Amino acid sequence: MKRLNETGPFWIDEQDPELRFPDPALAMQDPPGLLALGGDLGSERLLLAYRSGIFPWFGQGQPILWWSPDPRLVLFPEQLRVSRSLAKTLRNAPFRVTLDRDFAAVIDGCAAPRPGQAGTWITPEMRTAYLQLHDLGYAHSVECWQDDVLEGGLYGVAIGRIFFGESMFARIRDASKVGFVRLVRELQRRGFGLIDCQVRTAHLLSLGACPMARDDFIRRIESGCRQPGYPGRWVFGQTRDMTGD
16 A cells, blocks of 8 residues: 555555555645545445444546545534424424434435535435445435425434444435434434534534544544443334334
């Protein structure tokens, strides 16, 4: 594993028998957080990436790009902030919210074109990789339904007591926010200490997310990922493994 040039990202050879990543402290400053490219999206490599404070993010026609930004946006579940208008929406319960009911539909919703965006970073390769993580019990989805129509949702990866958020979508106002709030409260009930929100967005800041230095983030996830987790299908209010409907 070597840098492509003196200041550029590292190249990960997919054929390298040793599964590894560079030290995240060596990530580039421009573009911020770019660490490496290459490798593959196998489940073993993806899980190692998350445990190391690294995530994949790339577009159609690009090689696999691996990122570890500094600072990292995170949310402590107990610091979730719910506005008065969102609290009113939650009380009115306009959506039926489920866990792991239709992971494929959620990832497809997140991948759908959005106003102002030329394409999506959820490539067919990424979709296949996260569906496999879901089958293995690591990737989870939240679905928001209205009249049995999926109107919003989100998905991410859980390792130990750390949840790594990936993407969310909404076809109706507040659908993704309602799903996120329900997920955060469930994660708090299960003893999760941290939610990785990856990069700064106004949407997540409004919900209580805050920046954390990369070194602090990595120390926290190293500890949190070693704690007992909840593999398998998730259901609200249950903490045993769920493998059926």
